[in-house]
Amino acid sequence: MKAAILAVGDELLGGRCLDTNSHWLCDHLSHHGVTVVETRSVGDDQARIVTALRSLSSTADLVIMTGGLGPTQDDLTREAVAEFAGQDLVVDGSALEWITTFFRERDMTMGDAQKRIAMRPEHATCHRNGVGTAPSIRMSIGGGDLWLLPGPPAEMHDAWDSHVSTWLQQASGGQPATPAVTIKAFGLIEAELEARLGDLTRRDHRPQLGTRVSQDEFLLHVEPVGVDDAGYQACVADVEARLQPYVFGRQAETLSDVVGAALLARGESLVTAESCTGGGIGSCIVDVAGSSQWFRGGWITYSNEMKQEFLGVPAGLLEEHGAVSEPVVAAMAEGAARQSGAQWALAVSGIAGPGGGTADKPVGTVWMACHGPTGVTSRRFRLGADRSRIRMRTVKMALQVLRWRLRDIDPMTPTSWDAT
Amino acid sequence: MKAAILAVGDELLGGRCLDTNSHWLCDHLSHHGVTVVETRSVGDDQARIVTALRSLSSTADLVIMTGGLGPTQDDLTREAVAEFAGQDLVVDGSALEWITTFFRERDMTMGDAQKRIAMRPEHATCHRNGVGTAPSIRMSIGGGDLWLLPGPPAEMHDAWDSHVSTWLQQASGGQPATPAVTIKAFGLIEAELEARLGDLTRRDHRPQLGTRVSQDEFLLHVEPVGVDDAGYQACVADVEARLQPYVFGRQAETLSDVVGAALLARGESLVTAESCTGGGIGSCIVDVAGSSQWFRGGWITYSNEMKQEFLGVPAGLLEEHGAVSEPVVAAMAEGAARQSGAQWALAVSGIAGPGGGTADKPVGTVWMACHGPTGVTSRRFRLGADRSRIRMRTVKMALQVLRWRLRDIDPMTPTSWDAT
Numbered sequence: 001m002k003a004a005i006l007a008v009g010d011e012l013l014g015g016r017c018l019d020t021n022s023h024w025l026c027d028h029l030s031h032h033g034v035t036v037v038e039t040r041s042v043g044d045d046q047a048r049i050v051t052a053l054r055s056l057s058s059t060a061d062l063v064i065m066t067g068g069l070g071p072t073q074d075d076l077t078r079e080a081v082a083e084f085a086g087q088d089l090v091v092d093g094s095a096l097e098w099i100t101t102f103f104r105e106r107d108m109t110m111g112d113a114q115k116r117i118a119m120r121p122e123h124a125t126c127h128r129n130g131v132g133t134a135p136s137i138r139m140s141i142g143g144g145d146l147w148l149l150p151g152p153p154a155e156m157h158d159a160w161d162s163h164v165s166t167w168l169q170q171a172s173g174g175q176p177a178t179p180a181v182t183i184k185a186f187g188l189i190e191a192e193l194e195a196r197l198g199d200l201t202r203r204d205h206r207p208q209l210g211t212r213v214s215q216d217e218f219l220l221h222v223e224p225v226g227v228d229d230a231g232y233q234a235c236v237a238d239v240e241a242r243l244q245p246y247v248f249g250r251q252a253e254t255l256s257d258v259v260g261a262a263l264l265a266r267g268e269s270l271v272t273a274e275s276c277t278g279g280g281i282g283s284c285i286v287d288v289a290g291s292s293q294w295f296r297g298g299w300i301t302y303s304n305e306m307k308q309e310f311l312g313v314p315a316g317l318l319e320e321h322g323a324v325s326e327p328v329v330a331a332m333a334e335g336a337a338r339q340s341g342a343q344w345a346l347a348v349s350g351i352a353g354p355g356g357g358t359a360d361k362p363v364g365t366v367w368m369a370c371h372g373p374t375g376v377t378s379r380r381f382r383l384g385a386d387r388s389r390i391r392m393r394t395v396k397m398a399l400q401v402l403r404w405r406l407r408d409i410d411p412m413t414p415t416s417w418d419a420t
Numbered sequence: 421m422k423a424a425i426l427a428v429g430d431e432l433l434g435g436r437c438l439d440t441n442s443h444w445l446c447d448h449l450s451h452h453g454v455t456v457v458e459t460r461s462v463g464d465d466q467a468r469i470v471t472a473l474r475s476l477s478s479t480a481d482l483v484i485m486t487g488g489l490g491p492t493q494d495d496l497t498r499e500a501v502a503e504f505a506g507q508d509l510v511v512d513g514s515a516l517e518w519i520t521t522f523f524r525e526r527d528m529t530m531g532d533a534q535k536r537i538a539m540r541p542e543h544a545t546c547h548r549n550g551v552g553t554a555p556s557i558r559m560s561i562g563g564g565d566l567w568l569l570p571g572p573p574a575e576m577h578d579a580w581d582s583h584v585s586t587w588l589q590q591a592s593g594g595q596p597a598t599p600a601v602t603i604k605a606f607g608l609i610e611a612e613l614e615a616r617l618g619d620l621t622r623r624d625h626r627p628q629l630g631t632r633v634s635q636d637e638f639l640l641h642v643e644p645v646g647v648d649d650a651g652y653q654a655c656v657a658d659v660e661a662r663l664q665p666y667v668f669g670r671q672a673e674t675l676s677d678v679v680g681a682a683l684l685a686r687g688e689s690l691v692t693a694e695s696c697t698g699g700g701i702g703s704c705i706v707d708v709a710g711s712s713q714w715f716r717g718g719w720i721t722y723s724n725e726m727k728q729e730f731l732g733v734p735a736g737l738l739e740e741h742g743a744v745s746e747p748v749v750a751a752m753a754e755g756a757a758r759q760s761g762a763q764w765a766l767a768v769s770g771i772a773g774p775g776g777g778t779a780d781k782p783v784g785t786v787w788m789a790c791h792g793p794t795g796v797t798s799r800r801f802r803l804g805a806d807r808s809r810i811r812m813r814t815v816k817m818a819l820q821v822l823r824w825r826l827r828d829i830d831p832m833t834p835t836s837w838d839a840t
Contacts, residue, residue, distance in 0.1 A: 010630050011630055011632045011641075012443075012446070012459070013446050013455075013456040013457070013458070013459065014446060014447075014450050014456070014630055014641060014643070015443060015444075015445075015446035015447025015448065015449070015450045015456075016447070016602065016630070016632060016639065016641055017443075017632055017634075018440065018443040019442075019443065020438065022439075022461075023432075023435060023437075023438040023439065024435075025435075026432075026433050026434060026435035027434075027435025028435070029435070030434055030435045035433075036433040036434075036435075037433070037462070037463065037468065038433070038460060038461065038462050038463075038468065038472075039432070039433065039460065039461040040458060040459065040460045040461075041442070041458065041459040041460075042457070042458050043457065043458075044623075045457075048457065048458065052458070055475065070610070071610065071611065071614075072610065072614055072621070072631065073614075073621060073622070073623070074621070074623060074631075105805065106784070106802060106804060106805070107802050107839065107840050108609070108836070109611075111611040111615075113611055113614060114611065131806065152633070272699070272720065274699065274702075276706070277703065277706070278699070278702040278703050278705060278706030278711075278715070278717075279692070279694070279698070279699025279700065279701065279702030279703040279706075279718065279720060280699065280702075280703040280706075281699065282694075282698040282699030282700075282703075282720040282722075283697065283698050283699040283700040283702075283703045283811075285698060286696070286697070286698030286699075286700075286722065286772075286811070287808065289772075289773070289774055289775070289807055290775070291698075291722075292722055292723065295698070295722055296722055296723045296725070296726055297698075297719065297720040297721045297722040297723055297726040298699065298719075298720040299717065299718075299719060299720070299730075300692065300699060300702040300717040300718040300719070300720065301717045302702075302706065302711075302712055302715055302716055302717040303712065303716045303717055305716070306716055306717040306760070309759075310719075310730070310759075339729075339730075340726070352706075352709075353709070354709055355709070355710070387709055388707065391703075391706070
């Protein structure tokens, strides 16, 4: 099966918005063995959408469109598709009901503009949007198929998972593909990863290994093609073994998920004491639904006064060693644990920049302490030079160090960002 | 001038590589007042490249291609362009010299394959690559122009800065472009925005207004085309006036930036007391470099015990009204301000879901309090049904309410998420 993707939206061509949907769709279509032969982006321009549809439908069996399904005047995808197919637009009863419910449940008033969202070409079907309002639309065109998906990435992903993926499975003969595994690792850089994986990353190795970096996490996608199930599982296990103890999960699992599960299993709880991250660790922890079972809260002690008054860090320690130091960060973790009665406490203090660096403690220097039932461990990192990146790495590294301690893995395991 | 972009490379369609070049080019072309009408990506396939070139050259005055100029066998852009233009490929003497020098200076051996890089269609010109080897190539096609740029982003950027940008300035008559303004607003939904903007959003209105939603913020891009500078500035002012008091900034400005600037100007400081956001407000505040001048820190009181012990919220209030209530959130804000001595305190407590909702307080119910020099204001919101979205909206709404108070705007200004 050959596919083509058509992304619609003036914002995509004006340079203000990066189209990540097309890339995401290419990636997911490839997991189904579908080859994408072309992707295009055009503006919210009915004539151009129709021209692109004519051209793409002549070269691909499946055309997937994203964007332009909203309620505003410049959302013209529906009209263009109806023109292309020579069909009238009609109101879909079920879709109108879904959208009405969506607005009612949120105590929001539905305007006339919103009713446009429930329209579809006469011989098309609507598929419910689990995240927002605009339904996905599917229809046959000539010998092939056309899917219209909403443009906002969260809604597009939901539409794929809820509707397109299942349809594609059936359309391609109902063969259940071996579910692809993505292995996630954090704490090492690409050169180290490459060295550990060795010839597993060769282009002709089967199963093929795709490596992607997202927010400094490695996502190792093992492609379930060219190998039987046993060989596939063996390769997944091999990759995970080679990357221990940096591998923290699979698929959508996050560091917060695995840390939370471990704390829950032990019946223990956690507090945080954050300086440079300003609440980023706590915020990342409460990403997980149900985190109130193991996360009590924490302190954001951005100023030295807050560190002294609310965590009981002695003024002398701050004066002698500075806020970014081993004794201070250890005292923060101990103070947080002592005051809250939690078994575990994570504390961080660092120089996120761009100012505040010195020769001794350059921007990127971060001290981190993990207090647990067996005591405090602290270590120092150099996490780069970019403010938001330093903070992001601090949050993940703190959770990785906590994960190691919860699993009895050496919390001093070398990482690619150890300060020398 | 109308432009189209054609990105070439199998890797772009296989989902392994995100095409950022097209987005980069759209952005930079818009600065020159050039409208991009279409972008496409095709694989390394000579026939498909030729077909795409025929189609794009008929619709655009300028076609910019990226990728496929390397030395390997699957790099077919040169051959495809020669076929399209009906010209022979010839070796460019200067290009061959540049490439030879590049290899010699790096003590690298130049193979025969590398010599292909010096080839160009007969009536084209080569432009030196300041970063790598493959030169950019420019040629006339029919009434328009074609540029071939190398695919690696660093080389493509260099080619733009060194060659294309200058050429474009000359081609467009040397006129410096009016810088485009993007206006940012938060607190209202699309239907309300549409109603306020009225005919400004008409497709034929000049200057044209592009609306994009990112994380529930509206980004209103006013396109500097089809209007003189005075008319442009008047339109920008009109859009901002119609969307008051929801407009908080322009271009890359964030809510944290403007709140921080206002606090700095007043010489006052802020603390936070967060429940459902778990540190998200603090984390968003310290996104701003230098925020330690006005942000002291805060409390993450995820559990009721933390609210009582560290913010002094009376147990009776929690029992009588529950954690998500006006008296509790007001007590959190007052407790945080009192203990820290800060002039301003933001407190939030809500039900982020998916569990914990009741008929009376469904998931999405969030109480928010802002303590300031003139007292506490509290209000209740219904921020949707999705956990991460509720938290994101809570963070932004808290900052918007604080901005209103700092600017003497009514902190009870209606929003699209007011609970009735």
